[in-house]
Amino acid sequence: MCDTHGKAPASADADLPAWLAQVAFDEQGLVPAIAQDASTGQVLMVAWMNRESLFETAATGHAVYWSRSRKRLWRKGEESGHVQQVRELRLDCDGDVILLKIEQIGGISCHTGRASCFYRRLDGTAGQATWITVDPVLKDPELIYK
Numbered sequence: 001m002c003d004t005h006g007k008a009p010a011s012a013d014a015d016l017p018a019w020l021a022q023v024a025f026d027e028q029g030l031v032p033a034i035a036q037d038a039s040t041g042q043v044l045m046v047a048w049m050n051r052e053s054l055f056e057t058a059a060t061g062h063a064v065y066w067s068r069s070r071k072r073l074w075r076k077g078e079e080s081g082h083v084q085q086v087r088e089l090r091l092d093c094d095g096d097v098i099l100l101k102i103e104q105i106g107g108i109s110c111h112t113g114r115a116s117c118f119y120r121r122l123d124g125t126a127g128q129a130t131w132i133t134v135d136p137v138l139k140d141p142e143l144i145y146k
Contacts, residue, residue: 020055024096030066031098035109038087038101044109045117047074049098061086063100080144082106113137113144 025031033049036042047065049057053073056064063084067074077083088101110117119135 016051020051022095023054023091023098024094025051031096033065033098033100035063035084035100035102038103042116043118044102044104044115054098057086057100058089063102077105080108082108084109108138111141113139113141
């Protein structure tokens with residue numbers, strides 16, 4: 001690894017490690033990131049990463065995302081304790097989506113206190129469909145985020 005103390009070089013692509021320069025970040029410098037349980041294959045959440053968060057994730061083995069609402073790095077579990085240990089990073093065929101195969105510490109990845117952010121299922125046919133909650137709350141968010 002390059003000696004950047006866990007931070008990706010902020011300058012031109014020529015200064016980036018070759019693997020990071022191959023990622024097709026959008027015009028805001030972001031790429032979607034899918035967190036998937038490494039053991040079960042269940043999709044747990046989708047977030048965003050910038051160069052710095054992706055580099056830090058690769059350097060530390062812990063998932064780090066970019067919070068669009070807070071406009072800062074979001075080290076998954078920094079408030080909740082629900083850290084994501086990264087087992088593998090993959091890049092899709094177009095180079096514009098990251099897949100993180102992770103171990104979810106504490107079994108909760110969603111801020112609602114559920115295992116997955118994908119806890120609602122479309123029930124019925126298109127004209128009469130409704131979203132129904134199919135996965136339980138494992139821990140009250142009020143107890144997670146104090």
